[in-house]
Amino acid sequence: MARLLIASNRLPVTVHAADGALSVERSSGGLATGMKGPHERLGGLWIGWPGDLDGLDARQRAEVDRQLDALRLSPVQLSRDEIARYYEGYSNAVLWPLFHYETARLPPEVKDFDAYQAVNERFADAIAARHEPGDLVWIHDYQLMLVPQLLRDRIPDARIGFFLHIPFPSSEIFRILPDRERILEGLLGADLLGFHTATFVRHFASSALRLLGLPTDVDRIRLGAREVILGVFPMGVDAAQLGAVAASEKVQRLADETRAGAERLLVAIDRLDYTKGIPRRLLAFDALLRAHPELRGTIRLVQVAVPSRENVEAYAEYRAEVDALVGRIHGEYATPRWSPIHYLHRSLSQDEIVALYRAADAVLVTPLRDGMNLVAKEFVASRSDGDGVLVLSEFAGAAAELAEAVLVNPFDVERTAAALHRALDMPEEERRTRMAALRERVLGYDVHAWARAFVSRLERTRPSVPADLAPSPAAALRAAIDRAASAPRLALLLDYDGTLVPFATTPELAAPDAELLSLLRRLAARPRTEVHLVSGRPRRTMERWFGPLDVGLHAEHGVWSRFPGAAWEGAPLPDMPWRDSVRAILREFAERTPGSLVEEKTAGFAWHYRGADPEYGAAQAKDLSLHLSTVLSNVPVELLPGDKVVEIRVHGIHKGRIATEVARRSPEGTLLLAMGDDRTDEDLFAGLPGGSVAIHVGPAPSRAPLRIPDVRAARRLLAALADAR
Incomplete structure (x- = not known):
């Protein structure tokens, strides 16, 4: 069974040091819970930052390392400056708002990508140092999006998976990011890319097409000689554990105490993050009280806002906005005996949270944008009584699965208020019908099923491409160069676009650079060597770009030819009334x-x-x-x-005619070496006489027996031939 290496920004533990005592306690978050099974079952390592340990002395650090090792957790130590720039800076001040469509919150100048890259390099080094042949690697989330390709550079045959826990934005939003191509290239180092929803997959595929020119074929992208699989893996919750907590006497008692009185209860539990839509939710609650004054005194909203990133200025401003709204609504509607909102700005225990789920008439999950939002699924898993209403934002990833929720557009405050009223007035039969369907889905595909599905799919991926599409071994290419260098006479037939230069937006932008012109001169100057450029470009373009060189030029796939030292001559053409x-x-x-x-x-x-x-x-x-x-x-x-x-x-005008004509004009014993990248070059390869050398550039199928990956490899190979003696 393959071993699993997990990499995430944080290790699934919290280090406590108080009064000389030190402990390492496991976290209970969604990722920690979901990965616990695969981590234990597949006997691997979890690699990540253990938290700020700067306050510990050498003895305490050694003890932390010992306890982490016992848990098969491998720390990547990060300095406070790295956390400030890589995590709080680039990850959370740039990537987080952009991926959640909060472009107005981007800093005036996008900085700290260098720190982000440096820390990603550290993680790639840490994984590579612990990787063994046959291991599976599963990298998590937006803080480590460069790691897949960085690890691929270090271990080309590694089997690498990546899962994004936040939304992937539309290509029009993603292209705002200055380092957008680097992020895409980093992610495409993986063999399997996982997202919560099909929408996020489409957004990623569109970005890869628009920014890198890489089309998606159903569920995969071909990148050079590799295939990258794109998959939808909606994350779940530990439904069985939540159900057990909900059934406990303590939680039942807490729920009854919360429900004390005749008030109907709305519950919302969020991190205090601007993506969660708390102000708009409060405005919707305000609109509900304004439109239905009969509800005043009979309804209560419990809003739990867990502190988050309090040292980031945008979050401090957001907290002030929420505090002000809560205060205004209290001031307008509260009475000596009734408060419309119970606002809790702190973390709650799991028992307290589940008790709120059990007590609620409706739970409000209305983020402005969210990757999944597990609160929605936690609520459903906790309601073993089969009652309660889920009011869910259509912009949460969970909405793609939980269609029986009351879906709302959180930007439409009035309609969201109407949806809250509908949830409160919903008949019991409809509530139970909806909840039964929701529970079937949430319990049937929990966090453990999510982890199993991803690992199983990663196990089935093949990091190596089919042998006929993979680059040829270095020894085979070296043998071809040696053979060409030692041939009594040599004729090179070289395609241009896609072989000697990358493709450009328009044909005129693909003019040869100084390095290529120098390389062609060196090749043409080799003793007993002829160079022929074989292209689909017009004669006038070939003459303008390469006219001064002592090389053969063949334009429009062989309609026009200029052999070395001769004038242009055209092939006979039929009438073309079409x-x-x-x-x-x-x-x-x-x-x-x-x-x-x-x-x-x-x-x-x-x-x-x-x-x-x-x-x-x-x-x-x-x-x-x-x-x-x-x-x-x-x-x-x-x-x-x-x-x-x-x-x-x-018909009949193709590059194969050039190969035949060059062979006819060449002295006996001349070796022909052809190089090309597309369908038209297959005609060139087919026209070569027996014993010739054919080299295909790129991953497409070809009759050529030798293959190299790209333009850079083609130039390197020709440079080696020019230097060979």
């Missing part, structure tokens, strides 16, 4: 697809949509291909969908 109609179709699609453009060539056209909205552009490309397939069904042309391009070219 050009005008196809040109009109392409221009129509370009007009209705902003960011796309039409490139006209001697023997065809190319419709580029790299600059278009990724999702809309891909949909338009499909429509265009289907339309052209019908229009050109009896015309001797080929339709070639490529990477953000749709090409139309005369």
Whole structure:
């Protein structure tokens, strides 16, 4: 059975030191509870920050380490400066508000990404130091989003899972983040990415497409030679444990005491965090009392606000706002014998919380935005009596599962007030019908089922890609270079876009850089070596970019060729009566697809949509291909969908003709080495004579027997050939 390494910002313990005595006590939070089973069952380690230990002496620190080791907990010690910048700074002052759509709370200048990266590096080092072959790694939450790729860099074949416990925002919100690409690349180092809801998966997929150009195929993203699986794993609660607490005599007694009197009871339990929507909830309660004066004196709202991040300025301001609202509502409605709100700004024990759940007529869970919100599920799990109403924000992740709750839009204060009135007046039969359905779901998929489902899916992932799509071993590539370097004569046939340079938004932006031009000159200067650039680009572009070089140039997939030392010559072409109609179709699609453009060539056209909205552009490309397939069904042309391009070219004009012609013109004993990345280069590989070397760039299927991952690898390989003697 695979061992499990868990990594989270905090270890699931609290260190207490008082009067010389020291203890390490397990936490009871949702993550600590959910991971306890896998941690114990799979015999692994939990890696994280143990809390601030600066006040402990050397003996006490040693004792903490001993107790943590006994619990299989591995500490990552963080300084107060690191906590201030990585945790309170970047994680909670930047990522937290942005991921919860609170963009107005972002600091004027986004800082501390360097500290965030440095701490993520520390965590990756800590995991790598403890990793053994076959281990599973499960990384948790927004504080560690760079760790998957950092760990992948250290252990390429590690099996890595990541779960995000907060919302993943829409791509339009996420793109606000200055370091957005780095965060996405960090997350995509995982083999399995887990989210609470399908909406969060869609948002992540959209961001990966729009910012990195990576499309999602149903539930996976292909990244180079790897696949990243995207999964929906809604977190649950320890329903059985909560049910047992709710059934205890102590909790029953506390619940009865809370219900003493004839008042009907509304309960809300939150961290004092601006995402929880406490002010709007108070305004809705105010609106309820205003619209239904008959409820005054007969209803009470218990609002528990657990202190949170009190040293962060935004939270101090938020507390002042809540305090002021509570005071205003009290001042307006309270009487000598009745208070409309019981406001508790402190933590409560689990017994006290469950007693409130049992006593409540309705529990209000109305965050402005939340990843899941386990309070909703805790309430349901505690109501073994089958009664009570859950009023739930549609912007909480739990709303995707708990459809029988009374769903509200917390931004609509008046309708939320109406929903509170509906909850209070709901007939018993309807209350029990709704609660029965909610309990079936919450008890059937608890926190333990959540953890099992994620670990099981991670166990089934395969970090290595299929052998035919993986980069070739270094030894095989080295042997190919050695063979090319020692050949009596050598002819290189090199594709351009996607092979020698990355793809650009528009064709003109992919001009060769100084490093590439220098590399081509070095290759052309090798004794007994010819270099041929084989591209779909127009002749005038090839001439402008590479005309001064002593290399062969082949434009428009072989319509035009300029062999070294010779003039341009064109291939014979048939009449093309279809050009005008196809040109009109392409221009129509370009007009209705902003960011796309039409490139006209001697023997065809190319419709580029790299600059278009990724999702809309891909949909338009499909429509265009289907339309052209019908229009050109009896015309001797080929339709070639490529990477953000749709090409139309005369049948029989392809790169394979160039390979045949170069081989025909070359002296006997010449070795041909071809390198390319897309569908058109498969024709080039097919046209090579026996004994040639074919190298595919990228993860797509190919007939080439050798494979390298990207443009950088292609340049490195050619540089090694240029330097070989």
